[in-house]
Amino acid sequence: xxxxxxxxxxxxxxxxxxxxxxxxxxxxxxxxxxxxxxxxxxxxxxxxxxxxxxxxxxxxxxxxxxxxxxxxxxxxxxxxxxxxxxxxxxxxxxxxxxxxxxxxxxxxxxxxxxxxxxxxxxxxxxxxxxxxxxxxxxxxxxxxxxxxxxxxxxxxxxxxxxxxxxxxxxxxxxxxxxxxxxxxxxxxxxxxxxxxxxxxxxxxxxxxxxxxxxxxxxxxxxxxxxxxxxxxxxxxxxxxxxxxxxxxxxxxxxxxxxxxxxxxxxxxxxxxxxxxxxxxxxxxxxxxxxxxxxxxxxxxxxxxxxxxxxxxxxxxxxxxxxxxxxxxx
Numbered sequence: 001x002x003x004x005x006x007x008x009x010x011x012x013x014x015x016x017x018x019x020x021x022x023x024x025x026x027x028x029x030x031x032x033x034x035x036x037x038x039x040x041x042x043x044x045x046x047x048x049x050x051x052x053x054x055x056x057x058x059x060x061x062x063x064x065x066x067x068x069x070x071x072x073x074x075x076x077x078x079x080x081x082x083x084x085x086x087x088x089x090x091x092x093x094x095x096x097x098x099x100x101x102x103x104x105x106x107x108x109x110x111x112x113x114x115x116x117x118x119x120x121x122x123x124x125x126x127x128x129x130x131x132x133x134x135x136x137x138x139x140x141x142x143x144x145x146x147x148x149x150x151x152x153x154x155x156x157x158x159x160x161x162x163x164x165x166x167x168x169x170x171x172x173x174x175x176x177x178x179x180x181x182x183x184x185x186x187x188x189x190x191x192x193x194x195x196x197x198x199x200x201x202x203x204x205x206x207x208x209x210x211x212x213x214x215x216x217x218x219x220x221x222x223x224x225x226x227x228x229x230x231x232x233x234x235x236x237x238x239x240x241x242x243x244x245x246x247x248x249x250x251x252x253x254x255x256x257x258x259x260x261x262x263x264x265x266x267x268x269x270x271x272x273x274x275x276x277x278x279x280x281x282x283x284x285x286x287x288x289x290x291x292x293x294x295x296x297x298x299x300x301x302x303x304x305x306x307x308x309x310x311x312x313x314x315x316x317x318x319x320x321x322x323x324x325x326x327x328x329x
Contacts, residue, residue: 050111050216051276053283058103058252061117061269062086077101078141086268090131090256091147093122093264098147100255101267102139108249111275113214116254119227120161120203122263127203128162130171131265133213134253135246137180145184147255153180154250157213157222159202161263164189171201173211175222175239177246196239200224208268210235216275220244 057074066072066083081099082089091097116133132146136154143149146158155177163170165188174190174197185192202209205227212223212235219242223235252272256265276282 051282053274055272058272087266090265093262098257102253103251106249109274111216113273115271116211117208117268119266127263128259128261129257130161131159131256133157135250137247147257195241198238
């Protein structure tokens with residue numbers, strides 16, 4: 001077992017920060033563009049594809065998703081949300097639960113794309129209430145709309161499990177915009193306010209469900225991988241809204257809620273990419289993390305180092321015969 005040596009504070013913080021970024025490495029190519037670009041329809045040929053840059057401050061994924069104090073770096077969780085090492089349980093399978101998780105800072109991207117991986121699971125044939133992915137001017141930490149605040153300014157993509165209006169058209173994925181002045185029509189499953197929708201059963205799938213939401217040149221596109229295959233790139237078209245105007249700055253978020261019926265709503269990853277149109281100058285990468293963030297990472301690094309030393313000591317006590325042998329601790 002190889003054990004890293006203790007290093008100085010600055011090196012430790014940098015090492016932990018590098019580890020944090022490396023956890024996203026499979027999604028980010030060597031050019032920082034993260035693989036495929038916008039959803040089909042946003043661009044025609046390879047030469048026309050936008051530049052795609054991964055934004056770690058607006059993303060999370062396991063393993064090691066949470067810090068020792070139970071928080072998720074750069075995100076705030078509220079209500080009944082439960083972060084763990086590999087996922088965030090936004091709302092558990094208990095009656096009348098609701099939770100959410102939101103970026104702490106606003107994004108100011110003209111064009112963007114998010115890839116969200118989640119599971120909605122329950123014992124019953126019918127579940128409730130559902131999960132929502134948000135881009136809004138303000139955080140909707142708590143409220144009646146799938147666990148988030150009503151009368152939001154921005155857009156919500158709703159994965160609605162329960163058929164409130166009795167029209168037998170749920171589960172469904174519904175795109176609803178709001179200017180901050182409209183109450184959500186929950187009893188009609190948002191049908192009177194939907195900008196676009198598709199019917200997809202996203203509950204109890206053999207593999208995690210994936211949603212790719214692209215906002216590019218004022219067009220919002222929703223693509224879905226419905227969890228029938230392990231192929232991460234097996235997306236199909238769900239919905240498109242053209243000429244859509246959203247706040248120039250906003251928070252990304254996810255919320256979920258249960259009612260009389262209940263499902264577990266688990267989010268495994270939320271990956272955000274900034275898109276830049278061809279011919280435009282790509283955004284300048286951030287030079288460094290803040291001193292406050294460095295201190296936080298240093299604290300985490302020291303905690304992990306202590307845990308590692310403790311496990312090493314326990315292993316040595318339990319295996320005294322292995323000490324001093326080549327290749328052994």
